[in-house]
Amino acid sequence: MIERLRKIALWIDDRVYISKLFAATAGHTVPRTSGSWFYVFGSATLLCFMIQIVTGICLALVYVPSASEAYSSLEYLNYQQQFGWFLRAMHNWGSDFMVAIMLLHLIQVFLFGAFKYPREMTWISGVVLLLCTLGMAFTGQVLRFDQDAYWGLGIGAAMAGRVPLMGPAIVHMMLGGPIIAGETLSRFFTLHVFVIPGTIIAIVSLHLRLVLSKGINDYPVPGKLVEKETYLEEYEAELKRDGVPFFPKAISKDLVFCGLVLLGIVFCAAYFGPKGPSGIANPTHINTAPKPDFFFLWLYAVLSLMPDYLETVLILTVPFIVIGILFAIPFISNTGEKSPRRRPLAVLGVLFLLIAIGTFNYLGTFAPWSPKMEAWASASMPDNFLKGRSPLERQGALVFHSKQCINCHSIGGAGGLRGPSLDRVAARLTADQLVRQVIQGSGNMPAYGKNLKPSEVAAVVAFMRTLHSPSESPARDSAQPAQPAAEKTQAKALAQAERTPQ
Amino acid sequence: MAERTLEITTVEKVKTAKGMSPSRRSFLLKLGFFLNGIAAVSVSVPVLGYLLSSFRTTGPFKSWIALGQLESFPENQTRLAKFRNPYTHTWDGPTAEIPCWVRRVEGDKFQIFAINCTHLGCPVRWFQESHLFMCPCHGGAFYEDGSHASGPPPRGLYEYDYKVEDGQLWVYGGQLPTLNQPA
Numbered sequence: 296m297i298e299r300l301r302k303i304a305l306w307i308d309d310r311v312y313i314s315k316l317f318a319a320t321a322g323h324t325v326p327r328t329s330g331s332w333f334y335v336f337g338s339a340t341l342l343c344f345m346i347q348i349v350t351g352i353c354l355a356l357v358y359v360p361s362a363s364e365a366y367s368s369l370e371y372l373n374y375q376q377q378f379g380w381f382l383r384a385m386h387n388w389g390s391d392f393m394v395a396i397m398l399l400h401l402i403q404v405f406l407f408g409a410f411k412y413p414r415e416m417t418w419i420s421g422v423v424l425l426l427c428t429l430g431m432a433f434t435g436q437v438l439r440f441d442q443d444a445y446w447g448l449g450i451g452a453a454m455a456g457r458v459p460l461m462g463p464a465i466v467h468m469m470l471g472g473p474i475i476a477g478e479t480l481s482r483f484f485t486l487h488v489f490v491i492p493g494t495i496i497a498i499v500s501l502h503l504r505l506v507l508s509k510g511i512n513d514y515p516v517p518g519k520l521v522e523k524e525t526y527l528e529e530y531e532a533e534l535k536r537d538g539v540p541f542f543p544k545a546i547s548k549d550l551v552f553c554g555l556v557l558l559g560i561v562f563c564a565a566y567f568g569p570k571g572p573s574g575i576a577n578p579t580h581i582n583t584a585p586k587p588d589f590f591f592l593w594l595y596a597v598l599s600l601m602p603d604y605l606e607t608v609l610i611l612t613v614p615f616i617v618i619g620i621l622f623a624i625p626f627i628s629n630t631g632e633k634s635p636r637r638r639p640l641a642v643l644g645v646l647f648l649l650i651a652i653g654t655f656n657y658l659g660t661f662a663p664w665s666p667k668m669e670a671w672a673s674a675s676m677p678d679n680f681l682k683g684r685s686p687l688e689r690q691g692a693l694v695f696h697s698k699q700c701i702n703c704h705s706i707g708g709a710g711g712l713r714g715p716s717l718d719r720v721a722a723r724l725t726a727d728q729l730v731r732q733v734i735q736g737s738g739n740m741p742a743y744g745k746n747l748k749p750s751e752v753a754a755v756v757a758f759m760r761t762l763h764s765p766s767e768s769p770a771r772d773s774a775q776p777a778q779p780a781a782e783k784t785q786a787k788a789l790a791q792a793e794r795t796p797q
Numbered sequence: 798m799a800e801r802t803l804e805i806t807t808v809e810k811v812k813t814a815k816g817m818s819p820s821r822r823s824f825l826l827k828l829g830f831f832l833n834g835i836a837a838v839s840v841s842v843p844v845l846g847y848l849l850s851s852f853r854t855t856g857p858f859k860s861w862i863a864l865g866q867l868e869s870f871p872e873n874q875t876r877l878a879k880f881r882n883p884y885t886h887t888w889d890g891p892t893a894e895i896p897c898w899v900r901r902v903e904g905d906k907f908q909i910f911a912i913n914c915t916h917l918g919c920p921v922r923w924f925q926e927s928h929l930f931m932c933p934c935h936g937g938a939f940y941e942d943g944s945h946a947s948g949p950p951p952r953g954l955y956e957y958d959y960k961v962e963d964g965q966l967w968v969y970g971g972q973l974p975t976l977n978q979p980a
Binding site (some may be wrong): 361362363364366445446449450452453454455456457458459460462464466467468470471472473475476478479518533537538576577578579581582583584585598599606607664665666668671697698699701702703713736738739740742743745746749767 | 834849852858879886887889892895926927931933935936940948967972976
């Protein structure tokens with residue numbers, strides 16, 4: 296019986312070359328040094344992609360890519376389909392893990408100089424995979440056809456619409472019609488399910504083929520330079536001297552890390568559950584503050600913080616410059632040092648980018664540039680900002696709320712962060728300056744001249760004048776005599792008057 | 798390598814023996830390329846035409862849509878109105894419901910603003926109390942008449958054309974407004 300099975304196995308192997316395929320792929324020789332914890336991110340990214348394929352196919356069995364039905368099919372997945380919520384959560388967390396681990400992979404191969412001769416194409420195909428993965432993240436967010444998806448598309452259209460001359464045509468092409476509607480969802484579905492995954496599968500094949508044919512990067516040693524004349528020979532020699540088969544010698548750490556990643560995705564999916572869908576994608580529900588998914592928050596922050604006059608130029612050029620630089624890296628530095636210990640600029644560059652993107656993402660989570668649209672009706676004002684105020688000053692506090700000043704300015708921590716906090720505004724601005732600022736506005740503040748009655752301006756300014764810490768005196772016009780001195784004189788006069796018998 | 802050449806020579810001999818001259822073979826090769834070229838064109842023209850058809854921005858996309866009786870828009874007030882997009886599919890669902898802000902200045906004088914902020918297209922909200930439109934995304938603000946008040950937007954709100962006819966207010970809409978193609 297065993298003998299018969301063995302014969303069948305040998306026959307199959309003889310016809311389809313499984314063992315040869317194995318020897319040429321999983322069994323190929325790699326430098327022993329590549330069996331390092333730093334080398335586990337590539338295979339983990341691939342694992343995430345496989346999870347996305349499996350969960351994605353499952354979700355596509357139920358999901359309806361139609362603007363009128365998508366939302367209810369997602370609700371069905373969440374609440375009625377057996378394990379639907381879990382597969383949606385796996386798909387969502389799988390994408391987060393995939394982007395994160397891919398970035399780690401990118402940073403690792405950059406710092407280890409893996410893009411240098413002769414692995415330029417490995418790097419370039421990797422950059423294409425990075426762009427495809429970000430494309431998957433964005434198109435996937437659109438398929439969760441909720442308010443964020445709808446207005447996210449609107450933001451995309453508004454950006455594309457800035458292209459000179461071609462703008463309207465590009466927007467039309469992107470939306471598949473004059474507005475964001477059914478055809479828009481269909482084309483993003485096509486991109487997410489057919490076009491981009493197909494491209495990823497093709498490019499991953501190329502990427503892996505290149506890893507096999509050009510060899511995995513040997514662990515960088517400071518002082519060991521890459522030179523075109525000698526590198527290939529040295530690499531061959533190292534393989535002969537200290538090479539091990541990838542399976543089973545170098546793969547163990549990949550396996551451990553992949554297992555941890557998979558468990559991590561399962562845990563996050565089970566614990567945090569699926570994301571959304573938030574409100575239905577109905578543009579007439581305008582009380583919404585759209586926000587992108589985590590991985591695009593930094594972009595959201597950058598778009599709000601860059602100077603207005605540069606915006607169109609930056610939106611239309613920077614993405615291409617960044618992508619261009621990514622593609623050019625292997626040609627900018629093709630040979631020489633690989634070790635991060637001898638490439639301070641590379642290390643600093645990575646640190647700089649990480650800190651910048653991290654900061655922008657952090658800012659994006661609470662978006663200080665967005666007014667708090669409901670603050671005027673819901674935020675409360677701490678007592679100590681109202682205690683002991685005159686009726687006029689309290690009237691001013693009311694104006695501050697009812698005219699939505701509080702949507703952008705905070706007092707005592709309540710209110711928006713768009714404009715400066717006004718806790719101590721009296722110490723900064725004189726009464727005249729406050730009147731001018733309220734009436735004329737400036738910079739990011741609208742002019743309220745037309746929208747406030749003179750009595751309201753007087754009230755709100757009177758209230759503002761009370762906002763300073765007890766140790767500070769309110770700002771005064773230096774051209775005028777000091778107010779406290781005047782008060783003293785007044786008090787003296789009053790005291791004198793009292794003493795003087797009538 | 799040598800073996801391969803040998804093989805080819807043998808094949809050639811066989812073919813020559815069968816009467817296929819070299820010029821005939823090259824003719825067949827050319828014919829093959831030619832036929833496949835024609836086939837490629839006849840396949841790619843409809844495919845590309847299909848794909849690129851949505852590059853076309855002119856079309857029967859915009860038209861006049863009634864927004865409601867004049868009485869439903871009091872003077873000196875700004876109200877949210879909505880219309881069903883004139884160019885629509887049955888599967889568009891709620892996405893074809895397009896909102897807009899209608900300001901009746903006085904009498905037959907109106908302003909109809911698109912909901913989309915001119916910065917990045919987020920939905921602006923009208924605040925009756927401070928007479929401002931505010932955008933929830935990046936904090937753009939616009940005055941009552943749609944002009945730019947503050948923040949990143951590069952221009953005032955997009956305005957739709959309108960007309961008053963048969964006691965109704967009509968809006969000329971149907972297209973998502975963007976910077977280079979305002980409503």
